[in-house]
Amino acid sequence: MNPSTFREELTGRFGWKLGETEEKETRLYITPQPEIFEDLVEVIFEENRGRLATISCLDEEETFRLLYHFALDEHEIMVTIKLPVEKDDNPSTKTIARKIPGAEWIEREIREMFGIDFEDHPAKKRLLKAESLDDEAYPFRKDFEVEDLGGE
Amino acid sequence: MATTIPIGPYHPLQEEPEHYLLTVEGEEVLDVDVQIGYNHRGIEKLSEKKTYNQVPFLVERVCGICSHSHPYAYCLAVEDCGDLEVPEKAKYLRTLIGELERIHSHLLWAGLAGHFIGYDTVFMWAWKYREEVLDLLELLTGNRNAYAMMKPGGVQRDIPRKHLEEARPTLDMLKEKSEMLYNAVLDDPVMKARLEGIGILDEEDARAFGALGPTSRASGIPNDIRSDFPYGVYEDLDWKVITRDAGDVLARVEVRLLETLESIKMCEQIINRIPDGGSIDSEPKEIPPGDGIGSYEAPRGECFHYIKSDGTNRPVRHKIRAPTFMNFPTYRSTCIGETIADASIILASVDPCYCCTERAISLKEKDDVNLLELSQARTAEIKKELGLELSPLEEVLDE
Structure with missing residues (x-):
């Protein structure tokens, strides 16, 4: 299996809803319709034994974008699912930590650093952020300046 | 009645600040909670303000032990984004330093593991031989840590043949001593009694938590980036992925000690094959817009770097995920139900590295003191x- 055959397999299952894709030698990037996101994660994690490498969060002008990186180690394919999260007063998306325990810390870090709420997350408490920082201070957002760091 | 025992944030047994809260009843551990973040330095944020060539200097300082792993993973990400070619000789040099780093890191851990269970002879042996590896790295790169070898598209410096040849006696000595250490540890009934059957991580849990490196390989998963997503010259070398099925602490010890021997074998092959002449740097001029993923097998498991480029000379976003970030949460599966005395070695058996895990502080001075x-x-x-x-x-x- 390579990125193109894996994409074809996914297209066979999800059709046009798989959305825009981009391929490289060992990489596959997918921007699916949000409604199939959970099914897609399930297909990659459960059926294809994908390993959740991590989730990267991008702070773009209009939206936040979450990049779920799954490694299919046996096939040498790194699949990345791109999921936009609307930038409003309370940006939020669904958690995957109930299904994949490894996502718990990753989502906690993103919640603290970018202020994205993961609905139904099993442990919404601080992991990394300094006690001197407010709950509403999100250091990894683009509009956060290092000078905003309070404390000593 | 359940009692809570705090360990840390600064504790004589631990080399870094971390805070565990063990909930215990009698000797049995019922629950573990962890507070980290004492080492958070904001490196991901700082990285967005550096140019592509400045970032290796910064990420080299994510961790004092894996000071080759982070810049290597970062360079792989940039090379993935820009489809850059790396000269053959640079690949050999990169791999050599990477494997020497693995040897010293595994020996460091073996020593600490001995210390954690009160077996300080192992600690003194392992660290004595580790010194030799650090001296060798100093000879080859000019520094015992933070080797400053990496740059996108190649390496910073060449290593003269004369120095490579001087590495051979050290490697011979290390091979003999690592074998001795392996036999001594595995034959020792005390080590067996202390480590066998404790802190078991089964294959399903290892997969669910996304465990990496020796932690997952000791649970029967042959996950090794060097063979799964090959980089450097690993495809040309003769070596094997070490796995064990038991999933206990003893299996993790065994995997790391055997991997040390594999790494020594690889270093010897690299010294034999490394080309004498040739370019060491493809001198990339610009990085096009796009995404880049770098996946590198650090001593503790996959070190993952992601960069987003917008075509300028610095990354818009640089995400770093160190292996401990995935390995550490497995304590939920391994510690609960064990005794307090075993908890410290189980927690240590994933070889946790907190400065890597947290990586991100800006030293803020008090207003009146500079x-x-x-x-x-x-x-x-x-x-x-x-x-x-x-x-x-x-x-x-x-x-």
């Missing part, structure tokens, strides 16, 4: 005592 000036003033004071000439700045500070 640490730099304070340090310069002290230098001026000492110079005056010794009767040396002061620089103009020091004269101002001295007043």
Whole structure:
């Protein structure tokens, strides 16, 4: 299996809803319709034994974008699912930590650093952020300046 | 009745700040909670302000042990984004330093593991031989840690043949001593009694938590980036992925000690094959817009770097995920139900590295104290005592 055959397999299952894709030698990037996101994660994690490498969060002008990186180690394919999260007063998306325990810390870090709420997350408490920082201070957002760091 | 025992944030047994809360009843551990973040330095954020060639210097300082792993993973990400070619010779040099780093890291851990269970002989042996590896790295790169070898598209410096040849006696010695250490540890009934059957992580849990490196390989998963997503020259070398099925702490010890032997074998092959001439740097000029993923097998497991480029000379976003970030949460599966005495070695058995895990502080000075000036003033004071000439700045500070 390579990125193109894996994409074809996914297209066979999800059709046009798989959305825009981009391929490289060992990489596959997918921007699916949000409604199939959970099914897609399930297909990659459960059926294809994908390993959740991590989730990267991008702070773009209009939206936040979450990049779920799954490694299919046996096939040498790194699949990345791109999921936009609307930038409003309370940006939020669904958690995957109930299904994949490894996502718990990753989502906690993103919640603290970018202020994205993961609905139904099993442990919404601080992991990394300094006690001197407010709950509403999100250091990894683009509009956060290092000078905003309070404390000593 | 359940009691809570705090360990840390600063504890004599631990080499880094972390805070565990063990909920225990009698000897049995019922629950574990962890508070980290004491080492958070904001490196991901800082990285967005550096150019592509400056970032390796920064990420090299994510971790003092894996100071080759982070820049390597970062360079792989940039090379993935820009489809850059790396000269053959540079690949050999990169791989050599990477494997020497793995040897010293595994020996460091073996020593600490001995120390955690009160077996300080192992600690002294392992660290004695680790010193030799660090000296060798100093000979080859100029530094015992933070080797400053990496740059996108190649390496910074060549290593002369004469120095490579001088590495052979050290590798021979390490091979003999690592075998001795392996046999001594595995034959020792005390080590067996202490480590066998505790902290078991089964294959399903290892997969669910996304465990990496020796932690997952000791649970029967042959996950190794060097063979799954090959980089460097691993495809040309003769070596094997070490796995064990038991999933206990003893299996993790065994995997790391055997991997040390594999790494020594690889270093010897690299020294034999490394080309004498040729380019070491493809000198990339620009990085096009796009995404880049770098996946590197650090001593503790996959080190993952992601960069987003917009076509300028610095990354818009640089995400770093160290292996401990995935390995550490497995304590939920391994510690609960064990005894307090075993908890410390189980927690240590994933070889946790907190500065990597947290990586992200900006040292903020108090309003009225400038640490730099304070340090310069002290230098001026000492110079005056010794009767040396002061620089103009020091004269101002001295007043």
